[in-house]
Amino acid sequence: MAGRAQALYRKVAADLERGISEGAYGSGGKLPAEGVLAEQYGVSRGTVRQAMSVLRANGFVASRRGTRRVVLRTSQSQSFGELLSFTRWARSTGEEPGGRVVRAVQGPASGTESARLRVAEGAEVCRVLRVRTLSGRPVMVERTVYPEAVGALVAELEPDTVSFTVRLEEQGVLFADAQHTIDLVPADATDAELLGCGEGDVLLREQRRSTDPAGAPIEFSEDRYLPGTVAFTANSSAGSGSLARRAGRPSSG
8 A cells, every 4th residue: 555655646746747847837836736736636635745745856846935836947957757767858858769679588697787686696687678769760778687576577568668667667666766877888789780880989878776765676777878869967956966867969079
């Protein structure tokens, strides 16, 4: 029951974030009252309050004494959910996301994989290789490793499923936190074949480990992007920090 409640408030928060990003409430506008939102989504006021906590943490709204929650931004800087999900990020920039599974295999975890996923060395894991597209154009190669339980859910998804993250959330997998590492790497033969670049060309790499509310790893992913297709922007403040990505253009130089 607790897991269902957590899934509900995250779904409410995600829907409100989409509305804010699309300008439904206007910058500086006010969200509907708590009771109105509870009725609209068919949830309790407590669930709405939890959703508002997510919006505040992601910098979408602020609470002011004596007024309803005020929208802080409508720009396309990405929330936690969009950074976690290629699909959400792509749609926030007006692009049409796509994905195709190139290979999905199960096997024993290597020493590195066991450390990243906190499973015993040799434990069963699921490895997925996917190519991701923006409006039909290949822009990223995704290599993701899942622990056995999550991998079993992934194995049931259709190869052309656009968003694994969204489908996993629908099945009760809760993404609560993620660690990101960003650097540059040379394209290997697989990258070159799937992205149409040269072997050895420089790619932007994001390594990500996502965990659930209890801190248990859900996935470890290594995503490699073509230059000029994505940019990462880090914002920090005394109260909170966020890492966002937005559509980028190749430099003319």
